[in-house]
Amino acid sequence: MTSLVVEGLHVSYGATEALAGIDIRVDSGKTVCLIGANGAGKTTTMRAVSGLLRPRAGTIRLDGADIFGMRANRVAALGLLQVPEGRQIFAELSVADNLALGAWLVRDDAEIARRRDQVLARFPRLRERLNQLAGSMSGGEQQMLALGRALMGAPKLLLLDEPSMGLAPLFVEEIFSILADLRREGTTILLVEQNASAALEIADYAYVLETGRITMQGPASEIANDPAVIAAYLGG
Amino acid sequence: MLSQQLVNGVLLGATYALFALGFTLMFGVLRVINLTYGFYFSAGAFIALFATRQWGFSIWLALPLAAIGSGLIAVLLDWLLLTRLRAKGAPELASLMVTLGAVLALYSAMTLLFGPDIRRLPPDVIGADALVFAGIRVTQAQFLVVGTTAVLVLALVALMRGTRLGVGIRAMAERPDAAELMGIDTARLAALVSFLSGFLAGAGGVLIGLNFNAIQPYMGEQMMLRGFVVIIVGGLGDLRGALIAGLLLGVIEVLTAGYLDSGLKEAVAFAILVAVLWTRPSGLFGQAVLRRA
Numbered sequence: 001m002t003s004l005v006v007e008g009l010h011v012s013y014g015a016t017e018a019l020a021g022i023d024i025r026v027d028s029g030k031t032v033c034l035i036g037a038n039g040a041g042k043t044t045t046m047r048a049v050s051g052l053l054r055p056r057a058g059t060i061r062l063d064g065a066d067i068f069g070m071r072a073n074r075v076a077a078l079g080l081l082q083v084p085e086g087r088q089i090f091a092e093l094s095v096a097d098n099l100a101l102g103a104w105l106v107r108d109d110a111e112i113a114r115r116r117d118q119v120l121a122r123f124p125r126l127r128e129r130l131n132q133l134a135g136s137m138s139g140g141e142q143q144m145l146a147l148g149r150a151l152m153g154a155p156k157l158l159l160l161d162e163p164s165m166g167l168a169p170l171f172v173e174e175i176f177s178i179l180a181d182l183r184r185e186g187t188t189i190l191l192v193e194q195n196a197s198a199a200l201e202i203a204d205y206a207y208v209l210e211t212g213r214i215t216m217q218g219p220a221s222e223i224a225n226d227p228a229v230i231a232a233y234l235g236g
Numbered sequence: 237m238l239s240q241q242l243v244n245g246v247l248l249g250a251t252y253a254l255f256a257l258g259f260t261l262m263f264g265v266l267r268v269i270n271l272t273y274g275f276y277f278s279a280g281a282f283i284a285l286f287a288t289r290q291w292g293f294s295i296w297l298a299l300p301l302a303a304i305g306s307g308l309i310a311v312l313l314d315w316l317l318l319t320r321l322r323a324k325g326a327p328e329l330a331s332l333m334v335t336l337g338a339v340l341a342l343y344s345a346m347t348l349l350f351g352p353d354i355r356r357l358p359p360d361v362i363g364a365d366a367l368v369f370a371g372i373r374v375t376q377a378q379f380l381v382v383g384t385t386a387v388l389v390l391a392l393v394a395l396m397r398g399t400r401l402g403v404g405i406r407a408m409a410e411r412p413d414a415a416e417l418m419g420i421d422t423a424r425l426a427a428l429v430s431f432l433s434g435f436l437a438g439a440g441g442v443l444i445g446l447n448f449n450a451i452q453p454y455m456g457e458q459m460m461l462r463g464f465v466v467i468i469v470g471g472l473g474d475l476r477g478a479l480i481a482g483l484l485l486g487v488i489e490v491l492t493a494g495y496l497d498s499g500l501k502e503a504v505a506f507a508i509l510v511a512v513l514w515t516r517p518s519g520l521f522g523q524a525v526l527r528r529a
């Protein structure tokens with residue numbers, strides 16, 4: 001059962017090439033992580049897959065359907081939901097409104113309420129802050145909101161771009177424990193992280209991205225033990 | 237005397253507010269200074285003129301027709317002029333130049349078609365008798381102005397604050413990309429926002445035409461100056477600010493004309509603009525309410 005298949009993906013910003021033809025595959029029910037240094041092209045990969053960027057060439061398939069060049073709102077309607085880098089919550093709206101927006105495409109109020117209860121059960125801190133402006137919460141709480149907002153859309157494939165970025169260690173731990181829960185429940189996840197050790201710990205499979213090219217891939221446990229990876233990304 | 241002038245000022249300010257609301261809505265959500273906005277105002281007035289003169293419509297039909305027509309023109313112009321620029325992520329100056337060129341062309345085309353003369357709505361389009369209350373005269377036209385403004389403002393606030401669609405529009409105003417990731421069709425919402433802003437401008441054009449009984453192609457251009465004052469003083473993208481600043485400007489203009497000199501109206505308006513920008517660069521109320529709840 002395949003979920004996401006990316007082949008020969010090229011993305012350029014003007015004349016500079018950010019992705020020089022990468023292949024990535026995320027099988028249904030698996031957690032796959034993409035690690036790489038600053039500027040390697042991780043965010044570019046995420047934005048190209050979710051439709052926020054128009055790639056120059058390649059193929060992108062979601063459950064067999066061609067989504068190359070499709071606009072992001074239509075990709076989202078197919079169940080591919082991205083938690084963008086830097087959280088991108090709607091700071092000037094309430095927490096409740098942010099969650100409601102995550103279920104924008106759902107018309108059934110009862111279903112929306114059911115999902116909201118699930119999300120609030122997973123993130124109890126959000127319940128106390130439902131009427132608060134999202135922008136007034138701490139960074140960690142905002143990241144939980146961003147994750148909860150995506151879960152309101154019941155993702156078939158969840159794209160997470162550095163969910164632990166800039167968070168205090170306690171929050172990082174909490175975020176990764178939630179990701180581990182999601183994985184256990186069978187959510188299909190493509191995770192981008194600079195915190196490579198934590199990412200490799202929860203992932204099934206891993207890719208290493210270096211300046212727009214995949215330079216290494218394999219089961220996460222093997223990648224985690226690779227001397228080159230340890231030297232470059234695991235502070236070894 | 238003073239109370240009559242205050243009433244007149246509020247009535248005038250109501251149309252300024254209506255005009256500025258559409259302008260600030262467009263700017264706040266679409267984040268583009270679209271100078272064709274003033275043209276929708278002229279277009280609304282001319283549609284009402286034709287609807288009443290040529291087709292014999294009553295003002296009750298002409299007003300919504302003009303508003304809808306202006307809204308559609310706004311959608312069309314936004315699509316023609318700005319879609320490409322948005323897709324390419326062009327700098328703000330580009331949209332400023334493109335819409336400036338376009339609006340000048342539109343006004344000249346309109347002048348060529350309809351002539352530069354001042355035209356009037358049919359005299360019987362609305363009753364001439366006025367209500368006198370405690371010595372203050374309010375004409376039926378003025379009632380229509382306040383009534384329409386009040387209804388449209390309340391409807392806009394209800395839409396933005398109380399509906400799912402409004403929350404989507406506010407989300408898009410803050411972060412278009414994130415909104416798109418929620419599955420929001422931002423292109424469609426942008427068209428809706430263009431329509432709403434054109435609708436408000438068009439309604440404003442009819443009401444001014446009715447109140448002053450003077451319609452000519454460049455009327456939107458004169459309105460744009462005030463529109464800028466109001467949306468900057470009120471805070472860009474701030475609906476409540478635009479409403480309050482619009483009413484204030486109307487009152488100030490009427491008082492200036494009544495107690496100083498009617499030639500000073502504009503000078504006073506711009507002096508206020510400069511003073512506000514010096515002291516409070518983000519507007520009288522300090523923040524954009526449309527985006528910051």
Ligand SMILES: Nc1ncnc2c1ncn2[C@@H]1O[C@H](COP(=O)(O)OP(=O)(O)OP(=O)(O)O)[C@@H](O)[C@H]1O
Binds near residue numbers: 013037040042044194
């Ligand atoms: N909008 C843009 N315009 C031009 N170049 C860009 C743009 N966005 C990214 N780039 C360039 O593309 C390359 C890849 O950037 P990208 O943001 O995908 O990296 P990243 O792996 O996500 O990095 P980080 O870990 O810092 O988030 C970088 O060289 C970056 O400078």
Ligand SMILES: [Mg+2]
Binds near residue numbers: 042043044
């Ligand atoms: Mg990045």
